[in-house]
Amino acid sequence: MKHIAFEITPEQVAVITIDCQGTKVNKVSSELLAEIDSMLTEIEANKALKGVVVMSGKEDNFVVGADIDEVKAASTSEAAQAYLAKGHAVLNRLAALRMPKVAAIHGNCLGGGLELALIADYRIASDSTQTQMGLPEVQIGLLPAAGGTHRLPRLIGLRAAMPLMLTGKSVRVKKAKRMGLIDKIVIPYGMREVAVRTALDLAKKKFKRKRKRSFVDAFLESPFGRGIVFNQATKMVMKQTHGLYPAPLSIIESVRRGYKVGVLKGMAEDVKRFGELAVSPQAKSLMTLFFSMTDMKKNPSQEKPHPVGKLAVLGAGLMGQGIAAVSLGLSDTILLKDVSVDAAAAGIKQVHKGIQKRVQSGALRSFDGEALYGKLVPCDDYSMFKNSDMVIEAVFEDLALKQRVLADVEAATGDSCVFASNTSALPIGAIAANAARPQNVIGMHYFSPVPQMPLLEIITTPKTAEWVVSTARSYGTKQGKTCIVVKDGPGFYTTRILAPLLNEAVVLMEEGADMHDIDRAMHLFGYPVGPVTLIDEVGIDVGAHVSKGLGEAFSSRGMTPSRALPTLEEKGYKGKKNKKGFYRYDVPKKKGVRQSDPDIYRILGNAPRKKFDQAEIQHRVSLMMVNEAALCLQEGIIASPRDGDVGAILGLGFPPFRGGPFRYVDSTGAGEIVKIMRSFQEKLGARFTPAKILEDMASQNKKFLP
Secondary structure, three states: OOOEEEEEOOOOEEEEEEOOOOOOOOOEOHHHHHHHHHHHHHHHHOOOOOEEEEEEOOOOEEEOOEOHHHHHHOOOHHHHHHHHHHHHHHHHHHHOOOOOEEEEEOOEEEOHHHHHHHOOOEEEEEOOOOOEEEOHHHHHOOOOOOOHHHHHHHHHOHHHHHHHHHHOOEEEHHHHHHHOOOOEEEOOOOHHHHHHHHHHHHHHOOOOOOOOOOHHHHHHOOHHHHHHHHHHHHHHHHHHHOOOOHHHHHHHHHHHHHHHHOHHHHHHHHHHHHHHHHOOHHHHHHHHHHHHHHHOOOOOOOOOOOOOOEEEEEOOOHHHHHHHHHHOOOOOEEEEEOOOHHHHHHHHHHHHHHHHHHHHHOOOOHHHHHHHHOOEEEEOOOOOOOOOOEEEEOOOOOHHHHHHHHHHHHHHOOOOOEEEEOOOOOOHHHHOOOOOOHHHEEEEEEOOOOOOOOEEEEEEOOOOOHHHHHHHHHHHHHOOOEEEEEEOOOOOOHHHHHHHHHHHHHHHHHOOOOHHHHHHHHHHHOOOOOHHHHHHHHOHHHHHHHHHHHHHHHHOOOOOOOOHHHHHHHOOOOEHHHOEOOEEOOOOOEOOEOOEOHHHHHHOOOOOOOOOOHHHHHHHHHHHHHHHHHHHHHOOOOOOHHHHHHHHHHHHOOOHHHOOHHHHHHHHOHHHHHHHHHHHHHHHOHHHOOOHHHHHHHHHOOOOOO
């Protein structure tokens, strides 16, 4: 067999070892299912067998889920249903085996992998930071349709199972053991022997699982209590997604039906649900995003990246701390420099808190955490910068300051040191204008909070050496980031396309729109945070700074930015950071909604408040970003529509189910987009002039993506 090793031990235990060839991970493909099906015929015929063990031949994963390539390739609901039906037939056949089944889990056990493990009578898992379990299907617009929605709640209870399925989050072994998801934690070495012995023990004496249920859990799993759970889950999903994502609602309905009709009938109904979701535009967009992120982990550069054994981070504030935190496992030494050793040490203390949280969660062992902490070195000058392979500066957004820092770094380091500026808007070419080694200078724009945000925007100038680009991309990928490489220019890509969106939100307020209406409209469009709230979160002062920096570039196209943010900054408004923003942070929310500052409207011109059509708000605000993204592609700032979509989604929260600005244009139709923009152009001015590339796509009836 190609993907399975099958062996019968002297004790008459069948050991199935999954080791998919040609890939680093085990995936549930049609080929794998066919091999398991063939093997089950032999197992069923062997009356001497006492048990079955399922394990992985990979070093760091059990089974990571379904073969998404197959699912995405399904062009019809029927094709997707046929794929799932194969899985059902094999898993149900495995579940029906007369002998005890033991799953030995080491590494990622996700999606279809966990659904396979749920069939087992007993689950052991390795005491390893690599071992995680979860059902992440919802994150790509699907539901756990191979029994997960039925077997998981019955194993660990509704209250524990629903959040796992609706968020797609995974759990580590200690938590999995507490939940009852696994039965025993064992050391990785010798797992096979432990699993075989466990199967033999189960053959002698049937294992009866005892799950401790609180009174609340018992009530919530009663017929009446389940109704409450499903109603509350639906309310939560609708509040968070506004019904824009069908998968969570489908999961709730699947669980509800499963309790009514039983596991097997519930699974049979899931076939249709899965088929409908698999061909939905939401799932297609989310799967495309998944594949794009996976593909972008590969470094296409012909130049080999240089190793970064010694990293220096300038600035021990939140950004510097975050950059140091995501680099801990990659470099031998990490210098954290600030104006004083005390300031640098305070930054390191915050990084250490993050390490401790990872230890507590099971992501790190205590010893390994202390070893990572030992790599951090505080400093207040450049005396230790010698032999640094990379320096990332995260100082204040001031051009003169960044130029001075670069000169100091070049004086203290050698010819092979990469200098990366973490700037959101200042041109890298301007920062490197007086550099001794401009070929070593690059931009690495991180997003806050660094440990959580998945995107890294790498900015190159015409002088940046290819090995420097390769090194930055490689290091960023190892930090766990999805990297997009863009060309230098005002605002690069992400800041440039965000600025017009935020500006339009402010212009709408100047015209009389209510800030709550704007935020709500964009929530309903799919943004996780409304644009007015986002300005407060980022900082009105930061927005004013960016507005000034990009103002000249936009003004040349007839897009004179609003003066609102600079005016508000002058009056002491900085947003959430100083509790003085568009919204009030000094008073409690009313019914979960933050109150607006009544003085804001007066400062913005005191136009009479009026209701705007929700679709108008959504089109005006969103198309500002979409059009700017198209211009970035037209000007070569980004290399491809794929990069533009990934950057907008991961960096700025463009609705993932819409696939990004370019996929949104494709799904809506370039002709329709141009038509809407032309109507706004006539009414509101030149800022709505469609990018030529959009007009060309419309006239030729073309799409950006296959």
